[in-house]
Amino acid sequence: MNLTINGEGAEITLESEETLGELLSGLEDWLAGSGYSLSGITINNEKISAGSIGEVFDRKLSEIDVLDIQTSNLFELLLEALIVARDILEAYREAAFDSRQEIQQDWEGSAAASFLSHRNPELFGIIDAALSGEGLSPDQVLALTDERIAEISAPQQALLQLETIIDGVSQRLEDLPLDLQTGKDSRATETVQLFSNITEKLFRLMAYLNSRGFEFEYQGDSGATFDNFFEGFDATIKEMLAAYEAKDAVLVGDLAEYELAPRLRLLFGILKKSAEKTV
The missing domain is CATH 1.20.120 (Four Helix Bundle (Hemerythrin (Met), subunit A))
Incomplete structure:
Protein backbone atom coordinates (compact mmCIF):
# COMPACT_ATOMS: atom_id res chain seq x y z
CA MET A 1 0.00 0.00 0.00
CA ASN A 2 1.27 3.44 -0.95
CA LEU A 3 0.61 5.66 2.08
CA THR A 4 0.90 9.46 2.04
CA ILE A 5 -0.08 12.29 4.38
CA ASN A 6 -1.26 15.47 2.67
CA GLY A 7 0.25 14.11 -0.55
CA GLU A 8 3.70 13.64 0.97
CA GLY A 9 5.37 10.29 1.51
CA ALA A 10 4.97 8.96 5.05
CA GLU A 11 7.21 6.44 6.75
CA ILE A 12 4.68 4.53 8.82
CA THR A 13 5.33 0.92 9.74
CA LEU A 14 2.24 -1.23 10.06
CA GLU A 15 2.23 -3.61 12.98
CA SER A 16 -0.90 -5.65 13.67
CA GLU A 17 -3.36 -3.28 11.96
CA GLU A 18 -5.63 -5.05 9.53
CA THR A 19 -8.41 -2.50 8.93
CA LEU A 20 -8.45 1.17 8.03
CA GLY A 21 -10.12 1.95 11.36
CA GLU A 22 -7.28 0.37 13.32
CA LEU A 23 -4.70 2.34 11.34
CA LEU A 24 -6.50 5.67 11.68
CA SER A 25 -7.17 5.23 15.40
CA GLY A 26 -3.46 4.96 16.06
CA LEU A 27 -2.64 7.87 13.77
CA GLU A 28 -5.21 10.15 15.38
CA ASP A 29 -3.41 10.08 18.74
CA TRP A 30 -0.09 10.84 17.05
CA LEU A 31 -1.61 13.68 15.03
CA ALA A 32 -3.28 15.21 18.10
CA GLY A 33 0.07 15.28 19.88
CA SER A 34 1.43 17.28 16.93
CA GLY A 35 -1.48 19.75 16.93
CA TYR A 36 -3.28 18.22 13.95
CA SER A 37 -6.39 16.19 13.30
CA LEU A 38 -7.69 13.94 10.57
CA SER A 39 -9.79 15.97 8.11
CA GLY A 40 -10.31 13.48 5.28
CA ILE A 41 -8.85 10.54 3.38
CA THR A 42 -8.54 9.42 -0.21
CA ILE A 43 -8.75 5.68 -0.88
CA ASN A 44 -7.71 4.56 -4.34
CA ASN A 45 -8.49 8.09 -5.64
CA GLU A 46 -11.91 8.15 -3.92
CA LYS A 47 -12.22 11.10 -1.54
CA ILE A 48 -13.86 10.47 1.83
CA SER A 49 -14.84 13.45 3.99
CA ALA A 50 -14.17 13.57 7.72
CA GLY A 51 -17.85 13.07 8.45
CA SER A 52 -17.98 9.86 6.40
CA ILE A 53 -14.74 8.21 7.51
CA GLY A 54 -16.56 6.00 10.00
CA GLU A 55 -18.33 4.30 7.10
CA VAL A 56 -15.06 2.87 5.78
CA PHE A 57 -13.43 1.88 9.07
CA ASP A 58 -14.00 -1.81 8.31
CA ARG A 59 -12.21 -1.64 4.95
CA LYS A 60 -9.34 -4.14 4.85
CA LEU A 61 -5.91 -2.55 4.37
CA SER A 62 -5.07 -5.40 2.00
CA GLU A 63 -7.75 -4.05 -0.35
CA ILE A 64 -6.23 -0.56 -0.49
CA ASP A 65 -3.53 0.25 -3.03
CA VAL A 66 -3.20 4.01 -2.44
CA LEU A 67 -4.15 5.83 0.75
CA ASP A 68 -3.72 9.57 1.29
CA ILE A 69 -4.53 10.94 4.73
CA GLN A 70 -5.50 14.61 4.89
CA THR A 71 -4.81 16.50 8.09
CA SER A 72 -5.54 20.00 9.31
CA ASN A 73 -4.36 22.15 12.19
CA LEU A 74 -6.58 21.56 15.22
CA PHE A 75 -7.09 25.27 15.84
CA GLU A 76 -8.10 25.84 12.22
CA LEU A 77 -10.64 23.02 12.53
CA LEU A 78 -11.88 24.48 15.80
CA LEU A 79 -12.35 27.86 14.15
CA GLU A 80 -14.28 26.30 11.28
CA ALA A 81 -16.49 24.38 13.73
CA LEU A 82 -17.21 27.52 15.75
CA ILE A 83 -18.18 29.46 12.63
CA VAL A 84 -20.60 26.68 11.66
CA ALA A 85 -21.99 26.66 15.21
CA ARG A 86 -22.45 30.41 15.09
CA ASP A 87 -24.37 30.23 11.80
CA ILE A 88 -26.63 27.50 13.17
CA LEU A 89 -27.26 29.42 16.41
CA GLU A 90 -28.22 32.51 14.41
CA ALA A 91 -30.58 30.47 12.23
CA TYR A 92 -32.09 28.86 15.34
CA ARG A 93 -32.60 32.24 17.01
CA GLU A 94 -34.37 33.69 13.97
CA ALA A 95 -36.42 30.60 13.08
CA ALA A 96 -40.06 30.02 13.85
CA PHE A 97 -40.66 27.58 16.68
CA ASP A 98 -41.81 24.74 14.40
CA SER A 99 -38.61 25.03 12.33
CA ARG A 100 -36.18 24.81 15.21
CA GLN A 101 -36.19 21.02 15.52
CA GLU A 102 -34.96 20.65 11.95
CA ILE A 103 -32.11 23.12 12.65
CA GLN A 104 -31.21 21.18 15.78
CA GLN A 105 -31.08 17.95 13.76
CA ASP A 106 -28.86 19.61 11.14
CA TRP A 107 -26.50 20.56 13.96
CA GLU A 108 -26.46 17.08 15.47
CA GLY A 109 -25.51 15.55 12.12
CA SER A 110 -22.85 18.10 11.27
CA ALA A 111 -19.10 17.55 11.20
CA ALA A 112 -18.74 20.65 13.41
CA ALA A 113 -20.83 19.06 16.17
CA SER A 114 -18.85 15.83 15.91
CA PHE A 115 -15.55 17.70 16.14
CA LEU A 116 -16.58 19.81 19.14
CA SER A 117 -18.07 16.83 20.97
CA HIS A 118 -14.67 15.13 20.85
CA ARG A 119 -12.32 18.10 21.11
CA ASN A 120 -14.24 20.50 23.34
CA PRO A 121 -17.09 18.61 25.04
CA GLU A 122 -17.82 21.43 27.50
CA LEU A 123 -18.41 23.98 24.74
CA PHE A 124 -20.30 21.41 22.69
CA GLY A 125 -22.61 20.80 25.66
CA ILE A 126 -23.34 24.53 26.00
CA ILE A 127 -24.18 24.88 22.29
CA ASP A 128 -26.17 21.65 22.21
CA ALA A 129 -28.23 22.70 25.24
CA ALA A 130 -29.06 26.09 23.69
CA LEU A 131 -30.26 24.37 20.51
CA SER A 132 -32.45 22.12 22.67
CA GLY A 133 -34.10 25.09 24.35
CA GLU A 134 -32.19 24.56 27.58
CA GLY A 135 -29.29 26.21 29.41
CA LEU A 136 -28.07 29.56 28.16
CA SER A 137 -30.07 31.50 25.57
CA PRO A 138 -28.97 31.49 21.90
CA ASP A 139 -27.88 35.13 22.29
CA GLN A 140 -25.66 34.25 25.25
CA VAL A 141 -24.10 31.31 23.42
CA LEU A 142 -23.62 33.45 20.30
CA ALA A 143 -21.65 35.92 22.42
CA LEU A 144 -19.53 33.03 23.73
CA THR A 145 -18.83 31.65 20.25
CA ASP A 146 -17.97 35.14 18.99
CA GLU A 147 -15.48 35.47 21.83
CA ARG A 148 -13.86 32.12 21.04
CA ILE A 149 -13.74 32.92 17.30
CA ALA A 150 -11.99 36.23 18.07
CA GLU A 151 -9.46 34.45 20.29
CA ILE A 152 -8.40 32.09 17.51
CA SER A 153 -8.60 34.65 14.69
CA ALA A 154 -6.69 37.41 16.48
CA PRO A 155 -5.06 36.10 19.68
Missing part, protein backbone atom coordinates in the same frame (compact mmCIF):
# COMPACT_ATOMS: atom_id res chain seq x y z
CA GLN A 156 -2.72 39.08 20.02
CA GLN A 157 -5.52 41.61 20.05
CA ALA A 158 -7.64 39.44 22.33
CA LEU A 159 -4.77 39.21 24.82
CA LEU A 160 -3.93 42.91 24.83
CA GLN A 161 -7.55 43.75 25.66
CA LEU A 162 -7.27 41.91 28.98
CA GLU A 163 -4.91 44.19 30.91
CA THR A 164 -7.58 45.95 32.96
CA ILE A 165 -9.35 42.66 33.68
CA ILE A 166 -6.09 41.03 34.80
CA ASP A 167 -5.41 43.93 37.17
CA GLY A 168 -8.91 43.67 38.60
CA VAL A 169 -8.80 39.91 39.12
CA SER A 170 -5.33 40.12 40.66
CA GLN A 171 -6.60 42.71 43.15
CA ARG A 172 -9.56 40.48 43.96
CA LEU A 173 -7.16 37.61 44.71
CA GLU A 174 -5.21 39.86 47.08
CA ASP A 175 -8.48 40.78 48.79
CA LEU A 176 -9.62 37.16 49.05
CA PRO A 177 -8.16 36.43 52.54
CA LEU A 178 -10.03 39.41 54.03
CA ASP A 179 -13.24 38.43 52.23
CA LEU A 180 -13.01 34.94 53.71
CA GLN A 181 -12.25 36.27 57.19
CA THR A 182 -15.16 38.71 57.16
CA GLY A 183 -17.78 36.27 55.89
CA LYS A 184 -18.09 37.67 52.37
CA ASP A 185 -18.60 34.18 50.99
CA SER A 186 -20.47 35.19 47.84
CA ARG A 187 -17.73 37.66 46.87
CA ALA A 188 -15.07 35.03 47.58
CA THR A 189 -16.89 32.52 45.37
CA GLU A 190 -17.17 35.11 42.62
CA THR A 191 -13.44 35.84 42.87
CA VAL A 192 -12.52 32.18 42.49
CA GLN A 193 -14.82 31.90 39.46
CA LEU A 194 -13.41 35.05 37.87
CA PHE A 195 -9.88 33.78 38.39
CA SER A 196 -10.74 30.39 36.93
CA ASN A 197 -12.35 31.94 33.86
CA ILE A 198 -9.54 34.40 33.15
CA THR A 199 -6.79 31.79 33.53
CA GLU A 200 -8.62 29.43 31.16
CA LYS A 201 -8.79 32.27 28.64
CA LEU A 202 -5.09 33.06 29.08
CA PHE A 203 -4.19 29.40 28.60
CA ARG A 204 -6.22 29.27 25.38
CA LEU A 205 -4.59 32.43 24.06
CA MET A 206 -1.17 31.12 25.01
CA ALA A 207 -1.82 27.99 22.94
CA TYR A 208 -3.03 30.02 19.95
CA LEU A 209 -0.01 32.33 20.11
CA ASN A 210 2.33 29.38 20.43
CA SER A 211 0.78 27.73 17.36
CA ARG A 212 1.66 30.89 15.40
CA GLY A 213 5.31 30.68 16.41
CA PHE A 214 5.32 33.20 19.27
CA GLU A 215 7.92 32.53 21.95
CA PHE A 216 7.52 33.41 25.61
CA GLU A 217 10.61 34.86 27.24
CA TYR A 218 11.20 34.11 30.90
CA GLN A 219 14.35 33.62 32.96
CA GLY A 220 13.67 32.60 36.52
CA ASP A 221 15.84 31.73 39.47
CA SER A 222 18.40 28.96 38.95
CA GLY A 223 17.78 29.02 35.20
CA ALA A 224 14.06 28.19 35.44
CA THR A 225 12.37 28.29 32.03
CA PHE A 226 8.92 29.46 31.01
CA ASP A 227 7.76 25.83 30.99
CA ASN A 228 8.96 25.51 34.60
CA PHE A 229 7.09 28.69 35.54
CA PHE A 230 3.91 27.57 33.81
CA GLU A 231 3.97 24.11 35.37
CA GLY A 232 4.37 25.68 38.82
CA PHE A 233 1.54 28.13 38.19
CA ASP A 234 -0.77 25.37 36.98
CA ALA A 235 0.06 23.21 40.01
CA THR A 236 -0.66 26.11 42.39
CA ILE A 237 -4.02 26.74 40.72
CA LYS A 238 -4.98 23.11 41.28
CA GLU A 239 -3.80 23.31 44.90
CA MET A 240 -5.89 26.44 45.53
CA LEU A 241 -9.03 24.98 43.93
CA ALA A 242 -8.64 21.78 45.96
CA ALA A 243 -8.24 23.84 49.14
CA TYR A 244 -11.32 25.86 48.22
CA GLU A 245 -13.37 22.68 47.76
CA ALA A 246 -12.07 21.47 51.14
CA LYS A 247 -13.07 24.82 52.69
CA ASP A 248 -9.51 25.45 53.89
CA ALA A 249 -9.89 29.23 54.05
CA VAL A 250 -6.38 29.88 55.40
CA LEU A 251 -4.62 27.99 52.60
CA VAL A 252 -6.93 29.47 49.94
CA GLY A 253 -6.21 32.98 51.14
CA ASP A 254 -2.45 32.48 51.36
CA LEU A 255 -2.20 30.92 47.91
CA ALA A 256 -4.42 33.56 46.34
CA GLU A 257 -2.64 36.57 47.81
CA TYR A 258 1.00 35.47 47.82
CA GLU A 259 1.23 32.96 44.96
CA LEU A 260 -1.53 33.34 42.39
CA ALA A 261 -2.00 37.11 42.22
CA PRO A 262 1.68 37.85 41.44
CA ARG A 263 1.96 34.88 39.10
CA LEU A 264 -1.16 35.93 37.20
CA ARG A 265 0.33 39.39 36.66
CA LEU A 266 3.65 37.85 35.64
CA LEU A 267 2.06 35.41 33.17
CA PHE A 268 0.09 38.19 31.54
CA GLY A 269 3.24 40.32 31.34
CA ILE A 270 5.14 37.51 29.60
CA LEU A 271 2.35 36.92 27.07
CA LYS A 272 1.84 40.65 26.52
CA LYS A 273 5.52 41.18 25.75
CA SER A 274 5.37 38.44 23.15
CA ALA A 275 2.09 39.65 21.63
CA GLU A 276 3.24 43.26 21.32
CA LYS A 277 6.17 42.37 19.09
CA THR A 278 4.21 42.31 15.84
CA VAL A 279 1.01 44.23 16.67
Whole structure:
Protein backbone atom coordinates (compact mmCIF):
# COMPACT_ATOMS: atom_id res chain seq x y z
CA MET A 1 0.00 0.00 0.00
CA ASN A 2 1.27 3.44 -0.95
CA LEU A 3 0.61 5.66 2.08
CA THR A 4 0.90 9.46 2.04
CA ILE A 5 -0.08 12.29 4.38
CA ASN A 6 -1.26 15.47 2.67
CA GLY A 7 0.25 14.11 -0.55
CA GLU A 8 3.70 13.64 0.97
CA GLY A 9 5.37 10.29 1.51
CA ALA A 10 4.97 8.96 5.05
CA GLU A 11 7.21 6.44 6.75
CA ILE A 12 4.68 4.53 8.82
CA THR A 13 5.33 0.92 9.74
CA LEU A 14 2.24 -1.23 10.06
CA GLU A 15 2.23 -3.61 12.98
CA SER A 16 -0.90 -5.65 13.67
CA GLU A 17 -3.36 -3.28 11.96
CA GLU A 18 -5.63 -5.05 9.53
CA THR A 19 -8.41 -2.50 8.93
CA LEU A 20 -8.45 1.17 8.03
CA GLY A 21 -10.12 1.95 11.36
CA GLU A 22 -7.28 0.37 13.32
CA LEU A 23 -4.70 2.34 11.34
CA LEU A 24 -6.50 5.67 11.68
CA SER A 25 -7.17 5.23 15.40
CA GLY A 26 -3.46 4.96 16.06
CA LEU A 27 -2.64 7.87 13.77
CA GLU A 28 -5.21 10.15 15.38
CA ASP A 29 -3.41 10.08 18.74
CA TRP A 30 -0.09 10.84 17.05
CA LEU A 31 -1.61 13.68 15.03
CA ALA A 32 -3.28 15.21 18.10
CA GLY A 33 0.07 15.28 19.88
CA SER A 34 1.43 17.28 16.93
CA GLY A 35 -1.48 19.75 16.93
CA TYR A 36 -3.28 18.22 13.95
CA SER A 37 -6.39 16.19 13.30
CA LEU A 38 -7.69 13.94 10.57
CA SER A 39 -9.79 15.97 8.11
CA GLY A 40 -10.31 13.48 5.28
CA ILE A 41 -8.85 10.54 3.38
CA THR A 42 -8.54 9.42 -0.21
CA ILE A 43 -8.75 5.68 -0.88
CA ASN A 44 -7.71 4.56 -4.34
CA ASN A 45 -8.49 8.09 -5.64
CA GLU A 46 -11.91 8.15 -3.92
CA LYS A 47 -12.22 11.10 -1.54
CA ILE A 48 -13.86 10.47 1.83
CA SER A 49 -14.84 13.45 3.99
CA ALA A 50 -14.17 13.57 7.72
CA GLY A 51 -17.85 13.07 8.45
CA SER A 52 -17.98 9.86 6.40
CA ILE A 53 -14.74 8.21 7.51
CA GLY A 54 -16.56 6.00 10.00
CA GLU A 55 -18.33 4.30 7.10
CA VAL A 56 -15.06 2.87 5.78
CA PHE A 57 -13.43 1.88 9.07
CA ASP A 58 -14.00 -1.81 8.31
CA ARG A 59 -12.21 -1.64 4.95
CA LYS A 60 -9.34 -4.14 4.85
CA LEU A 61 -5.91 -2.55 4.37
CA SER A 62 -5.07 -5.40 2.00
CA GLU A 63 -7.75 -4.05 -0.35
CA ILE A 64 -6.23 -0.56 -0.49
CA ASP A 65 -3.53 0.25 -3.03
CA VAL A 66 -3.20 4.01 -2.44
CA LEU A 67 -4.15 5.83 0.75
CA ASP A 68 -3.72 9.57 1.29
CA ILE A 69 -4.53 10.94 4.73
CA GLN A 70 -5.50 14.61 4.89
CA THR A 71 -4.81 16.50 8.09
CA SER A 72 -5.54 20.00 9.31
CA ASN A 73 -4.36 22.15 12.19
CA LEU A 74 -6.58 21.56 15.22
CA PHE A 75 -7.09 25.27 15.84
CA GLU A 76 -8.10 25.84 12.22
CA LEU A 77 -10.64 23.02 12.53
CA LEU A 78 -11.88 24.48 15.80
CA LEU A 79 -12.35 27.86 14.15
CA GLU A 80 -14.28 26.30 11.28
CA ALA A 81 -16.49 24.38 13.73
CA LEU A 82 -17.21 27.52 15.75
CA ILE A 83 -18.18 29.46 12.63
CA VAL A 84 -20.60 26.68 11.66
CA ALA A 85 -21.99 26.66 15.21
CA ARG A 86 -22.45 30.41 15.09
CA ASP A 87 -24.37 30.23 11.80
CA ILE A 88 -26.63 27.50 13.17
CA LEU A 89 -27.26 29.42 16.41
CA GLU A 90 -28.22 32.51 14.41
CA ALA A 91 -30.58 30.47 12.23
CA TYR A 92 -32.09 28.86 15.34
CA ARG A 93 -32.60 32.24 17.01
CA GLU A 94 -34.37 33.69 13.97
CA ALA A 95 -36.42 30.60 13.08
CA ALA A 96 -40.06 30.02 13.85
CA PHE A 97 -40.66 27.58 16.68
CA ASP A 98 -41.81 24.74 14.40
CA SER A 99 -38.61 25.03 12.33
CA ARG A 100 -36.18 24.81 15.21
CA GLN A 101 -36.19 21.02 15.52
CA GLU A 102 -34.96 20.65 11.95
CA ILE A 103 -32.11 23.12 12.65
CA GLN A 104 -31.21 21.18 15.78
CA GLN A 105 -31.08 17.95 13.76
CA ASP A 106 -28.86 19.61 11.14
CA TRP A 107 -26.50 20.56 13.96
CA GLU A 108 -26.46 17.08 15.47
CA GLY A 109 -25.51 15.55 12.12
CA SER A 110 -22.85 18.10 11.27
CA ALA A 111 -19.10 17.55 11.20
CA ALA A 112 -18.74 20.65 13.41
CA ALA A 113 -20.83 19.06 16.17
CA SER A 114 -18.85 15.83 15.91
CA PHE A 115 -15.55 17.70 16.14
CA LEU A 116 -16.58 19.81 19.14
CA SER A 117 -18.07 16.83 20.97
CA HIS A 118 -14.67 15.13 20.85
CA ARG A 119 -12.32 18.10 21.11
CA ASN A 120 -14.24 20.50 23.34
CA PRO A 121 -17.09 18.61 25.04
CA GLU A 122 -17.82 21.43 27.50
CA LEU A 123 -18.41 23.98 24.74
CA PHE A 124 -20.30 21.41 22.69
CA GLY A 125 -22.61 20.80 25.66
CA ILE A 126 -23.34 24.53 26.00
CA ILE A 127 -24.18 24.88 22.29
CA ASP A 128 -26.17 21.65 22.21
CA ALA A 129 -28.23 22.70 25.24
CA ALA A 130 -29.06 26.09 23.69
CA LEU A 131 -30.26 24.37 20.51
CA SER A 132 -32.45 22.12 22.67
CA GLY A 133 -34.10 25.09 24.35
CA GLU A 134 -32.19 24.56 27.58
CA GLY A 135 -29.29 26.21 29.41
CA LEU A 136 -28.07 29.56 28.16
CA SER A 137 -30.07 31.50 25.57
CA PRO A 138 -28.97 31.49 21.90
CA ASP A 139 -27.88 35.13 22.29
CA GLN A 140 -25.66 34.25 25.25
CA VAL A 141 -24.10 31.31 23.42
CA LEU A 142 -23.62 33.45 20.30
CA ALA A 143 -21.65 35.92 22.42
CA LEU A 144 -19.53 33.03 23.73
CA THR A 145 -18.83 31.65 20.25
CA ASP A 146 -17.97 35.14 18.99
CA GLU A 147 -15.48 35.47 21.83
CA ARG A 148 -13.86 32.12 21.04
CA ILE A 149 -13.74 32.92 17.30
CA ALA A 150 -11.99 36.23 18.07
CA GLU A 151 -9.46 34.45 20.29
CA ILE A 152 -8.40 32.09 17.51
CA SER A 153 -8.60 34.65 14.69
CA ALA A 154 -6.69 37.41 16.48
CA PRO A 155 -5.06 36.10 19.68
CA GLN A 156 -2.72 39.08 20.02
CA GLN A 157 -5.52 41.61 20.05
CA ALA A 158 -7.64 39.44 22.33
CA LEU A 159 -4.77 39.21 24.82
CA LEU A 160 -3.93 42.91 24.83
CA GLN A 161 -7.55 43.75 25.66
CA LEU A 162 -7.27 41.91 28.98
CA GLU A 163 -4.91 44.19 30.91
CA THR A 164 -7.58 45.95 32.96
CA ILE A 165 -9.35 42.66 33.68
CA ILE A 166 -6.09 41.03 34.80
CA ASP A 167 -5.41 43.93 37.17
CA GLY A 168 -8.91 43.67 38.60
CA VAL A 169 -8.80 39.91 39.12
CA SER A 170 -5.33 40.12 40.66
CA GLN A 171 -6.60 42.71 43.15
CA ARG A 172 -9.56 40.48 43.96
CA LEU A 173 -7.16 37.61 44.71
CA GLU A 174 -5.21 39.86 47.08
CA ASP A 175 -8.48 40.78 48.79
CA LEU A 176 -9.62 37.16 49.05
CA PRO A 177 -8.16 36.43 52.54
CA LEU A 178 -10.03 39.41 54.03
CA ASP A 179 -13.24 38.43 52.23
CA LEU A 180 -13.01 34.94 53.71
CA GLN A 181 -12.25 36.27 57.19
CA THR A 182 -15.16 38.71 57.16
CA GLY A 183 -17.78 36.27 55.89
CA LYS A 184 -18.09 37.67 52.37
CA ASP A 185 -18.60 34.18 50.99
CA SER A 186 -20.47 35.19 47.84
CA ARG A 187 -17.73 37.66 46.87
CA ALA A 188 -15.07 35.03 47.58
CA THR A 189 -16.89 32.52 45.37
CA GLU A 190 -17.17 35.11 42.62
CA THR A 191 -13.44 35.84 42.87
CA VAL A 192 -12.52 32.18 42.49
CA GLN A 193 -14.82 31.90 39.46
CA LEU A 194 -13.41 35.05 37.87
CA PHE A 195 -9.88 33.78 38.39
CA SER A 196 -10.74 30.39 36.93
CA ASN A 197 -12.35 31.94 33.86
CA ILE A 198 -9.54 34.40 33.15
CA THR A 199 -6.79 31.79 33.53
CA GLU A 200 -8.62 29.43 31.16
CA LYS A 201 -8.79 32.27 28.64
CA LEU A 202 -5.09 33.06 29.08
CA PHE A 203 -4.19 29.40 28.60
CA ARG A 204 -6.22 29.27 25.38
CA LEU A 205 -4.59 32.43 24.06
CA MET A 206 -1.17 31.12 25.01
CA ALA A 207 -1.82 27.99 22.94
CA TYR A 208 -3.03 30.02 19.95
CA LEU A 209 -0.01 32.33 20.11
CA ASN A 210 2.33 29.38 20.43
CA SER A 211 0.78 27.73 17.36
CA ARG A 212 1.66 30.89 15.40
CA GLY A 213 5.31 30.68 16.41
CA PHE A 214 5.32 33.20 19.27
CA GLU A 215 7.92 32.53 21.95
CA PHE A 216 7.52 33.41 25.61
CA GLU A 217 10.61 34.86 27.24
CA TYR A 218 11.20 34.11 30.90
CA GLN A 219 14.35 33.62 32.96
CA GLY A 220 13.67 32.60 36.52
CA ASP A 221 15.84 31.73 39.47
CA SER A 222 18.40 28.96 38.95
CA GLY A 223 17.78 29.02 35.20
CA ALA A 224 14.06 28.19 35.44
CA THR A 225 12.37 28.29 32.03
CA PHE A 226 8.92 29.46 31.01
CA ASP A 227 7.76 25.83 30.99
CA ASN A 228 8.96 25.51 34.60
CA PHE A 229 7.09 28.69 35.54
CA PHE A 230 3.91 27.57 33.81
CA GLU A 231 3.97 24.11 35.37
CA GLY A 232 4.37 25.68 38.82
CA PHE A 233 1.54 28.13 38.19
CA ASP A 234 -0.77 25.37 36.98
CA ALA A 235 0.06 23.21 40.01
CA THR A 236 -0.66 26.11 42.39
CA ILE A 237 -4.02 26.74 40.72
CA LYS A 238 -4.98 23.11 41.28
CA GLU A 239 -3.80 23.31 44.90
CA MET A 240 -5.89 26.44 45.53
CA LEU A 241 -9.03 24.98 43.93
CA ALA A 242 -8.64 21.78 45.96
CA ALA A 243 -8.24 23.84 49.14
CA TYR A 244 -11.32 25.86 48.22
CA GLU A 245 -13.37 22.68 47.76
CA ALA A 246 -12.07 21.47 51.14
CA LYS A 247 -13.07 24.82 52.69
CA ASP A 248 -9.51 25.45 53.89
CA ALA A 249 -9.89 29.23 54.05
CA VAL A 250 -6.38 29.88 55.40
CA LEU A 251 -4.62 27.99 52.60
CA VAL A 252 -6.93 29.47 49.94
CA GLY A 253 -6.21 32.98 51.14
CA ASP A 254 -2.45 32.48 51.36
CA LEU A 255 -2.20 30.92 47.91
CA ALA A 256 -4.42 33.56 46.34
CA GLU A 257 -2.64 36.57 47.81
CA TYR A 258 1.00 35.47 47.82
CA GLU A 259 1.23 32.96 44.96
CA LEU A 260 -1.53 33.34 42.39
CA ALA A 261 -2.00 37.11 42.22
CA PRO A 262 1.68 37.85 41.44
CA ARG A 263 1.96 34.88 39.10
CA LEU A 264 -1.16 35.93 37.20
CA ARG A 265 0.33 39.39 36.66
CA LEU A 266 3.65 37.85 35.64
CA LEU A 267 2.06 35.41 33.17
CA PHE A 268 0.09 38.19 31.54
CA GLY A 269 3.24 40.32 31.34
CA ILE A 270 5.14 37.51 29.60
CA LEU A 271 2.35 36.92 27.07
CA LYS A 272 1.84 40.65 26.52
CA LYS A 273 5.52 41.18 25.75
CA SER A 274 5.37 38.44 23.15
CA ALA A 275 2.09 39.65 21.63
CA GLU A 276 3.24 43.26 21.32
CA LYS A 277 6.17 42.37 19.09
CA THR A 278 4.21 42.31 15.84
CA VAL A 279 1.01 44.23 16.67
